[in-house]
Amino acid sequence: MTQVSIESVRGNIANQPDIDAIVNAANAxxxxxxxxxxxxxxxxxxxxxxxxxxxxxxxPGQAVISGGHDLPNSHVIHCLGPVYGVDTPSDELLADCYRNALELADRHGLSSIAFPAISTGVFGYPIDEAARVAVNAIRKAVPGLTSVRLIRLVLFSEDDLRVFRAALASASPGT
Structure with missing residues (x-):
């Protein structure tokens, strides 16, 4: 089985030139x-x-794919995350975003994908819960991937990066 790397970095999701597809935390x-x-x-x-x-x-939970246009990435995958406390069940809808985006990337033969912290901005998802849901959804999807080899979590702040790194460290593979 080919290895899939999952990493977390602080940065700008719109500036990931070494990644095939970036994920947009989109509106409907x-x-x-x-x-x-x-x-x-x-x-x-x-x-x-x-x-x-x-x-x-x-x-909410759905993902669609487009071209990258003037971005250095060949594709943008757009996900509509849940509005916390409004779109329910929030944890399942948020996990669907990550699973559906990974499935689209894999179906299109892409080898790398970068995610922001979906739903944690104006949609109000608590960062600790969002990190746990994201990491668990990604870990569960990894065994089914055939082309994706790098999954990058791109966090805007140092605090968010710390939370996502802790979630990655505490999640065992396959959970």
């Missing part, structure tokens, strides 16, 4: 917004919003 209409969606759309240029019009709307 897949349009530019604040936070991650704003940064990705700004870096990708207007072609991304134009392509996304035909892919929208999406539901």
């Amino acid at each position: 209409r897949l349009m530019p917004g604040s936070g991650v969606a704003g940064a990705i759309h700004s870096a990708a240029g207007p072609g991304l919003a134009q392509e996304c019009r035909r892919l929208a709307p999406i539901e």
